[in-house]
Amino acid sequence: MGQPPQFAGSGRADLSKAAPIIQGWCPGALRPMESGDGWVVRVRPRAGRLLPEQARGIAALSTAHGNGLIDLSARANVQLRGVTMASHTPLMDGLRALGLLDDSADAESQRNVTLAPFWAQGDGAYDLALDLSAALTAPSAPRLPSKFGFVVDMGATPILRDIAGDIRIERVDNRALIYATGTQTGAAVPLADAVPTALDLAHWFADAGGIGADGRGRMAQLLAQGAVLPARFAAHAVPAALPFTPRIGLHSAGALVGFEFGQMQADTLGALAQLGPLRITPWRMVLVEGATQMPALPHLITNADDPMLRVIACTGAPACTQAHQPTRDLARALAPHIPQGQICHVSGCAKGCAHPTPAALTLTATPRGFDLVQNGRAGDTAQRADLNPTHIPQAIVHAL
Ligand code: SF4
Structure with a gap:
């Protein structure tokens, strides 16, 4: 028998209160999160990549030890739902056998690396993300808050500027540009120096007081308090980049497919695993590595114009x-009422987990109905309050 798991969230929320519970950490595999349908176990594939046998294994473990539902997270992780106290230990054994488990809950919480999924063999991005993941769990690594993350975005132009992260690694002139999110300058170094330079920046964050007494802290908060970065991180301008919208379809690296609300059945993951390695993306989509045609499988979104791509919703009640x-x-x-190019976010509470950034329309559940926020986030001031769900289609037609 292993140690009982540590919990990332326990106890039931008081539904009489509108304010969400803000957690300072993220769940993992060894630190599951209690939810309404059992425990949620988050698996962090290294550099966002699952080999076919790993994806097949996760699908089988989800069926055997969970409820067969698998979520994709905004940090390119995979979440198994419906795990129980009794099934957690055999699930951990299975994940360990697949090479998907860290030595400790602390180690898994430190390994927050999001890699842009369109990397190519030989361009250095995948190896860099693997090296960074390994370095973050080494004894010499700074002990960072569990939400503190690294974004490795090494394509010709960056595509993950909208993805949450505290330290970014991008490519400039075939060097790596390392910078703190929210700043306009960074350090440009040879690719071989990218990982130690990123760790230097993380050490600076810790030494400069970025981590509060409660163990929380983000780079943007520290910079907003007036902390001044070391001079080497002011030497190279961060290039401007256009906003990026991922497009379902074929790409040079493979086929990008989507799922309703970023959730799939275990059978779907098992079927995708038959097609090749899978790259888990921070857009809750999967890139089937090397595929040259779109997968013909049920329960996938394979059409870039699918209206379900215009709505985002968290798990919600129950x-x-x-x-x-x-x-x-x-x-x-x-979904059919939302025009092309617009996003409607339906959130079960003001926390807005599924889409922390603004959307054209956000419907935030309250104990009395839904609040409607235009061009804002789930917790922002609403333009309409306590809408009855049956009146919402009419309300959004007027709002758009
Ligand atoms: S936003 Fe949704 S998933 Fe997140 S805490 Fe609220 S109800 Fe739960």
Whole structure:
């Protein structure tokens, strides 16, 4: 028998309160999170890549030890739902056998690296992300807050500027540009020096007081307090980049496919694993590595114009204990009403887990209905309050 798991969230939310519970850490495999449909176990594939046998193994473990539902997270992780106290230990044994488990909950919480998924063999990005992941769990690595993350975005132009992270590594003139999120300058170094330079910046963050007494802290907070970066991180300008929208379809690296609400059944993951290695993306999509045609499998979104790509919804009630209302049936009903290029986010509470950034329309559940926020986030001031779900389609037609 192993140690009982540490919990990333326990206890039931008080649904009489509208304010969400803000956690200072992220769940993992060894530190699961309690939810309304059992424990959520988050697996962090190294550099976001699952070999076919690993993806097949996760699918089988989800069926055997969870409820067969698998979520993709905004940090390119894979979450197994419906795990129980009894099934957690055999699940950990299975993940360990697949090479997907860290030595400790602390180690897994430190390994927050998001890699842009369109990397090519030989361009150095995949190896860099693997090296960085290994370095972050070494004894000499700084002990960072569990939400502190690194973004490795080494294509010709950056595509992950909208993805949460504290330290970014991008490519300039075939060198690596390392910079703190929110700043306009960084250090440009040879690719071989990228990992130690990123760790130097992380050490500076820790030494400069970026980590509070409660163990939390983000780079943007520290910089907003007036902390001044070391001079070497002011030497190279961060190039401007256009906003990037991922497009379902074929890419040079493979086929990018989507899923309703970023969630799939274990069978779907097992079927995808038959097609090749899978790259988990921070857009809750999967890139089937090397595929030259779109997979013809059920329950995938393979058309870039699919209306379901225009709605985002968290788990909602009853699967999340903090949710005030169900979310996904409403989002399905609204999808045909959302114009191309717009996003409607339906959130079970003001926390807005599924889409922390602004959306054209956000519907935030309250104990009395839904608040409607235009061009804002789930917790922002609402333009309309306590809407009845049956009146929402009409309300959004007027709002758009
Ligand atoms: S936003 Fe959704 S998933 Fe996140 S805590 Fe609220 S109800 Fe739960």
